[in-house]
Amino acid sequence: MAGAGRVAVVTGAAAGIGRAIAERLAKDGFKVAALDVAEQTGGRDITGYRADVSDRAQVDAALEAARSELGPLSVVVANAAVALQQPFLEMTLDQWNSTLAINLTGTFNVVQSALPDLVAAGWGRVVLISSSSAQRGAPNMAHYAASKGGQLALTKALAMEFGRTGVTVNTVAPSSIDTPSVQKKRDAGKMPSAEQMATFIPVGRTGTGEDIAAAVSYLVSDEASYVTGQTVSVNGGSFIG
Numbered sequence: 506m507a508g509a510g511r512v513a514v515v516t517g518a519a520a521g522i523g524r525a526i527a528e529r530l531a532k533d534g535f536k537v538a539a540l541d542v543a544e545q546t547g548g549r550d551i552t553g554y555r556a557d558v559s560d561r562a563q564v565d566a567a568l569e570a571a572r573s574e575l576g577p578l579s580v581v582v583a584n585a586a587v588a589l590q591q592p593f594l595e596m597t598l599d600q601w602n603s604t605l606a607i608n609l610t611g612t613f614n615v616v617q618s619a620l621p622d623l624v625a626a627g628w629g630r631v632v633l634i635s636s637s638s639a640q641r642g643a644p645n646m647a648h649y650a651a652s653k654g655g656q657l658a659l660t661k662a663l664a665m666e667f668g669r670t671g672v673t674v675n676t677v678a679p680s681s682i683d684t685p686s687v688q689k690k691r692d693a694g695k696m697p698s699a700e701q702m703a704t705f706i707p708v709g710r711t712g713t714g715e716d717i718a719a720a721v722s723y724l725v726s727d728e729a730s731y732v733t734g735q736t737v738s739v740n741g742g743s744f745i746g
């Protein structure tokens with residue numbers, strides 16, 4: 506089986522896309538260390554660890570616990586993020602900094618903390634979960650789009666730096682995925698309904714966490730060893746170009 510008992514770290518795994526990725530990788534045969542700032546339930550081959558990805562000491566402690574309980578780390582999926590909507594001219598420096606701290610520095614923290622295991626083993630997979638917002642922009646989400654754009658550049662830099670170590674680094678860029686946090690925004694009238702969004706999506710539907718998890722499952726497989734530095738856009742055909 507693809508995972509073959511290897512250990513995969515997934516951040517932001519308590520809900521939404523992260524949860525779907527954790528469940529898919531567990532099904533693929535990985536032992537999953539599920540990191541989240543929120544309380545979470547475990548699952549078959551999923552062990553929960555509480556950590557705020559923007560806090561390096563918490564990340565290091567959670568990964569150290571995962572290593573000693575599950576074994577050396579082989580896969581890192583940096584998925585944890587916040588996505589607040591704030592008009593640019595009203596955005597405070599604190600709001601800008603906290604989005605960058607969680608989405609981009611949080612990615613740095615978890616990838617840098619885990620990477621020595623992958624390099625030492627001569628095999629590893631890093632997948633960052635970015636967003637179509639980095640590819641086409643997003644009004645009222647400048648901090649979010651900038652943080653997600655940072656992940657795209659980080660992917661390319663790390664792919665080149667670690668190309669000869671057996672570690673690949675790729676990004677999945679989702680768009681219009683139905684998750685509980687998206688539903689909350691819909692309920693608050695901040696986003697159109699799934700049906701309205703579907704009319705603008707070429708395949709005629711919004712996406713699911715499982716759609717993203719399927720792409721991640723491929724990128725972390727042995728077969729994907731010649732794929733690195735890439736962005737896989739999982740968006741139903743939106744924003745082709």
Ligand SMILES: NC(=O)c1ccc[n+]([C@@H]2O[C@H](COP(=O)([O-])OP(=O)(O)OC[C@H]3O[C@@H](n4cnc5c(N)ncnc54)[C@H](O)[C@@H]3O)[C@@H](O)[C@H]2O)c1
Binds near residue numbers: 516540558583587
């Ligand atoms: N849903 C979409 O349509 C969509 C579109 C494009 C990109 N994305 C990206 O996909 C990823 C997941 O999105 P989602 O919709 O499932 O989000 P979500 O808000 O439903 O889940 C995010 C998870 O991250 C956790 N988290 C937040 N801050 C954290 C922190 N500081 N430390 C640790 N965990 C933290 C939350 O507790 C939550 O469990 C994000 O990176 C998001 O930017 C989502």
